[in-house]
Amino acid sequence: MYRVDSMKAEEFISHQEIMETLAYADENKNNRELVDQILDKARERKGLSHREASVLLACEDEEKNQEIYALAEQIKKDFYGNRIVMFAPLYLSNYCVNGCVYCPFHAKNKHIPRKKLTQEEIRREVIALQDMGHKRLALETGEDPVNCPIEYVLESIKTIYSIQHKNGAIRRVNVNIAATTVENYRKLKEAGIGTYILFQETYHKESYEKLHPTGPKHNYAYHTEAMDRAMEGGIDDVGIGALFGLELYRYEFAGLLMHAEHLEAVHGVGPHTISVPRIRRADDIDPDTFDNGIDDDIFAKLVACIRIAVPYTGMIISTRESKQCRERVLHLGVSQISGGSRTSVGGYVEEEPEEESSAQFDISDNRTLDQVVNWLIEMGYIPSFCTACYREGRTGDRFMSLCKSGQIQNCCHPNALMTLKEYLEDYASEDTRQKGEALIRKELENIPKEKVRKIVEKNLTEIEQGQRDFRF
C-alpha cells in the first residue's frame, strides 16, 4: 500500500505505486493535452508530483520535449541565476564491510589498497584543498564500524574546521557516510555538518538486495529510512540521489521524487539536494556489466525533469561526468559541481600510481579547480564558493521558506560575487583573475537593490585589502 507519510520504506517507496506510475506515464507519454496541462502547472514553479513528472520524462513528442527543456532552463535561471556552487569530495577511508557489487571498496576486493587518513594526513589534505580555493567539502568514507567508527568521523570534522592555512578555510563540511542511528546523526549535527548525503543507489527493493548481497547495507528498509532518522536526529538538510545505471532510470526517477515527497510530508522539508551520479568504471568494476546504463540524451532529460519537478532542490553532478556532459546539463538544472576532485584516499597531497589506486571511481573531468572556474566564467556562469546559509543558520525549513519567498536570490548573487572575488585574490591564475574581475564588474549591475550593490562594492574593495568572509 502506498502512503506518502508512512515511516515504512516499502510504503512510502511503494513498488506498486512506482509500477502504476510508469504504466500511467507510458499510456500518456504522447497525450499532448495532458502534457500541456502538466507543463502549465510546472510553470507555476511549485513543482510536480512523481506521476506528473514521470509523464514528462516518458514523453516522446519532440516539440513537447523542447518545451520541457526550455522550461527547465527558465526555472534554473529564475531560481539559481547563472551561479554554480563549487565543492570537492574528501575521502577519509576506503575500508568497507559491505558487498556493493558496483563499488571497488566492496569488502571482497582484495587488491585495492585499504587506507584511512590519520588526523595529520587529513590536515595535509585539507591544506591542499584550501590552497586550491575550496571552501565546501563532502566527506566520504566506506562503512566499517571498527576501522572507521563515528568517533573517527567526528574527530575528523573537528580537525577540518580547525585548519586555517593562509586565507583558507573550510566553511561547510557535508558528510556522506553510511546509514546510521538517530544518536549518531545527532552527534553529526552537533559536530556542525552541513548536508547529510546518502544515495539510495536504487529504489528497487529486489535489485537493491541483489546489488548489496552482504553487509549491513543489505537491509533495504534501514537504508531507505535513513533520512527520517537523520531528521529525527536534528539534521534538517539532507541530500538524496540514485546511482543511475543499476535499475531502470524511470523507476529511479519516480522513487527519488517519492522520497522527496515523503520527506516533505513527514518533516515539512524536502531534500536540500539531489545528486545524479552515473555508474563509472573503477578497479574491479566494469560498467558494461550493468544493463541499465543511460546515454547523455536521457541523462539531460532526467536533469531537466528533476529541475521542473523540484525547483527548490539543489542538483549536484560530480567529476564522474565529462566536461562536455557537464556543459550540457549545467543550464538545464545543475546548481552544484565538484572541481579538481580526487576520489582516492589521500589523493590531494599525493597522486597515486594507477596500479595502486585506492579510488572509488575513474574521474572523467580531470581539470584543476582553476581550469573549471575559468571554463565556467567563460561560459558566463559565476563560480560561487558561498556557504552563507549554513553559517547564518538558514537550514531546513528556514532555508526553504526563504527560497519560496524568492528572497534567497538577494543573498546568493552578492555572496557568489564576494566569494569569487576571494578566490580570484587568493588562488586564481592570472588569466582566470582577469576574466573573473570582468565578470564581477558586469554582474554587479545585476544586483537590483542599490543599497545592496553599494555594500557589495565596499566589501569587494575590502577583500582586495585583505579582509575575508563577507556574507549576506
Ligand code: SF4
Ligand atoms: S558504495 Fe559505500 S558501502 Fe558500498 S562498498 Fe562502496 S563504500 Fe562500501
Ligand code: SF4
Ligand atoms: S546564499 Fe545560501 S543558497 Fe545562496 S549560494 Fe549561498 S549558501 Fe547557497
